[in-house]
Amino acid sequence: MPDQTSxxxxxxxxxxxRRGFMQSALLVAGATQLPLAPANATPATSASPAxxxxxxxxxxxxxxxxxxQLSLEPRVTLLDALREVLGLTGTKxxxxxxxxxxxxxxxxxxRVNACLTLAIMHQGAKITTIEGIAQGEQLAPIQAAFxxxxxxxxxxxxxxxxxxxxxxxxxxxxxxxxxxxxxxxxQTIAFTDPEIRERMSGNLCRCGAYNxxxxxxxxVSANARA
Amino acid sequence: xxxxxxxxxxDPAAAIRLIQQPxxxxxxxxxxxxxxxxxxxxxxxxxxxINHIGLDRIDELADGGxxxxxxARNSDTANHPLVRTRxxxxxxxxxxxxxxxxxxxxxxxxxxxxxxxxPYFMDTAFAMCNKRAPGSGCGAREGVNRMHAxxxxxxxxxxxxxxxxxxxxxxxxxxxxxxxxKGERSIPIGDFHRLPGTMPQVDTILQPAELITAVDLPPPxxxxxxxxxxxxxxxxxxxxxxxxxxxxxxxxxxVRQARIALGGVxxxxxxxxxxxxxxxxQPLSEERSLQAARLLxxxxxxxxxxxxxxxxxxxxxxxxxxxxxxxx
Numbered sequence: 105m106p107d108q109t110s111x112x113x114x115x116x117x118x119x120x121x122r123r124g125f126m127q128s129a130l131l132v133a134g135a136t137q138l139p140l141a142p143a144n145a146t147p148a149t150s151a152s153p154a155x156x157x158x159x160x161x162x163x164x165x166x167x168x169x170x171x172x173q174l175s176l177e178p179r180v181t182l183l184d185a186l187r188e189v190l191g192l193t194g195t196k197x198x199x200x201x202x203x204x205x206x207x208x209x210x211x212x213x214x215r216v217n218a219c220l221t222l223a224i225m226h227q228g229a230k231i232t233t234i235e236g237i238a239q240g241e242q243l244a245p246i247q248a249a250f251x252x253x254x255x256x257x258x259x260x261x262x263x264x265x266x267x268x269x270x271x272x273x274x275x276x277x278x279x280x281x282x283x284x285x286x287x288x289x290x291q292t293i294a295f296t297d298p299e300i301r302e303r304m305s306g307n308l309c310r311c312g313a314y315n316x317x318x319x320x321x322x323x324v325s326a327n328a329r330a
Numbered sequence: 331x332x333x334x335x336x337x338x339x340x341d342p343a344a345a346i347r348l349i350q351q352p353x354x355x356x357x358x359x360x361x362x363x364x365x366x367x368x369x370x371x372x373x374x375x376x377x378x379x380i381n382h383i384g385l386d387r388i389d390e391l392a393d394g395g396x397x398x399x400x401x402a403r404n405s406d407t408a409n410h411p412l413v414r415t416r417x418x419x420x421x422x423x424x425x426x427x428x429x430x431x432x433x434x435x436x437x438x439x440x441x442x443x444x445x446x447x448x449p450y451f452m453d454t455a456f457a458m459c460n461k462r463a464p465g466s467g468c469g470a471r472e473g474v475n476r477m478h479a480x481x482x483x484x485x486x487x488x489x490x491x492x493x494x495x496x497x498x499x500x501x502x503x504x505x506x507x508x509x510x511x512k513g514e515r516s517i518p519i520g521d522f523h524r525l526p527g528t529m530p531q532v533d534t535i536l537q538p539a540e541l542i543t544a545v546d547l548p549p550p551x552x553x554x555x556x557x558x559x560x561x562x563x564x565x566x567x568x569x570x571x572x573x574x575x576x577x578x579x580x581x582x583x584x585v586r587q588a589r590i591a592l593g594g595v596x597x598x599x600x601x602x603x604x605x606x607x608x609x610x611x612q613p614l615s616e617e618r619s620l621q622a623a624r625l626l627x628x629x630x631x632x633x634x635x636x637x638x639x640x641x642x643x644x645x646x647x648x649x650x651x652x653x654x655x656x657x658x
Contacts, residue, residue: 155332155333155375156333156335156375157333158333158334158335158336161336177333178334178335178336178377179331179332179333179334181331181364200368201365201368201369202361202365202431202432205429205431208431214405214434215430215431215434216431216434216435217361217431217432217435220360220361220364220365220432220435221359221360221364221435222336222357222360222364222377224336224379225357225360225379225381268430268431271430272430275430280405280409281408281409281414281421281425282425283422283425283426283560283566285425287418287657288408288414288418288421288422288425289414289415289418289553291411291414301566302565302566303430305429305565305566305567306428306429306430306431306432306567307429
């Protein structure tokens with residue numbers, strides 16, 4: 105660990121010292137486990153019941169086919185467990201309130217918002233994140249289609265878009281209805297652009313790559329049906 | 331989010347026992363509860379996980395109706411073949427709410443207990459909200475109230491129930507099955523949600539430690555002629571400004587039974603039996619539909635920003651009835 109009390113001699117040394125500090129700060133944060141805020145923080149309002157200290161619990165999560173033993177407080181969301189504890193930072197934290205879809209992962213093949221569910225609620229479930237979508241070095245068809253159709257710009261929403269798209273295609277193939285399905289009584293649906301747009305509305309894209317996302321999903325859907 | 335303790339219930343009896351610990355709340359899908367906990371609006375000390383108590387089935391009832399387990403997910407319920415074919419109104423309402431991800435998580439029981447999206451309730455930075463902090467006043471009455479109630483509001487609260495599902499369940503005369511320390515009871519959907527009155531902090535008549543176990547639907551009378559119309563600021567993934575659930579039982583061109591419920595206008599889904607009675611025994615017409623709509627909105631009172639809702643709701647009813655009459 106660098107000596108942070110020594111005075112840097114020049115600007116290059118300042119950068120080195122800062123980098124050393126950031127690394128050690130992250131190590132400390134990792135060692136304390138989540139959440140990073142003190143568990144006995146003072147309640148915000150006087151009417152609130154006193155917040156207890158709740159110890160971490162041992163739990164096992166199955167992510168992308170591998171079991172991971174973790175020690176987490178019950179309040180840790182699946183999203184924070186993935187990103188901050190397991191280092192699977194492909195799943196993104198956007199709004200953290202279930203509004204943007206950046207944190208979309210698959211639990212038993214179903215898409216969910218990882219920010220609005222607790223890790224402790226998913227012991228024994230098979231969880232797939234963006235890191236588990238490809239087959240080794242072989243991109244999944246939807247990943248290749250996103251590249252082919254230029255379906256992203258900054259890329260921040262992309263992991264959530266891709267996980268969501270995988271489920272979206274599976275749901276359409278299974279004949280599930282949506283809010284734009286003309287007649288929900290009929291058990292088959294048409295793979296139209298409005299159907300895809302409606303089914304992907306839980307994933308926001310600030311760059312506005314929507315048209316190309318729909319094209320990518322259409323391309324994979326057409327192959328899936330062929 | 332504040333620290334929480336956590337218990338997992340193995341069956342409904344265990345859930346009802348565990349919920350009696352101080353400051354405990356059930357967690358099903360968690361999509362509304364965890365959101366509110368992150369905002370510090372809800373402050374439970376302990377969550378009781380009821381996802382493994384075996385109440386996620388959808389089964390036919392002996393009378394020809396349907397029992398939907400409280401833990402059935404919105405997406406599974408909306409897509410169940412019997413719901414799609416016999417209760418398309420419920421499918422449409424469920425599918426119009428939230429996003430696919432949220433519908434995969436959210437449960438029927440949780441949806442019944444969904445809390446208002448009034449911004450003065452959702453954000454603790456606002457001092458005034460009688461629903462969140464009883465006695466503090468209502469920030470919305472004199473504040474931003476575009477999304478708020480036009481019917482059944484009180485001086486204490488003008489919030490609306492945000493659920494689409496509840497509007498369909500109201501039109502379908504669903505019955506909420508509840509189990510608690512004192513036994514089981516059945517609550518007609520119309521009695522389940524409260525108007526705010528002087529106690530807006532209480533959304534439903536559910537008693538402490540009671541667990542919703544199922545929602546029962548009566549035998550289907552509205553499979554052919556039903557329509558859920560949701561009017562909102564954008565086409566998808568937004569709460570309703572106004573919604574209208576219309577269900578008709580037709581004998582040829584003549585209306586045998588009619589149900590109309592409005593969403594986005596009050597603290598609970600809004601039904602007026604006299605408005606429905608106007609349609610019975612007559613061919614469906616725009617004129618009759620408009621009369622029914624006006625009766626449904628009788629007594630509507632607008633606030634500064636939501637006057638548009640009265641005419642919008644009227645037109646939504648007429649259109650939903652027309653679509654229901656044409657659907658099959």
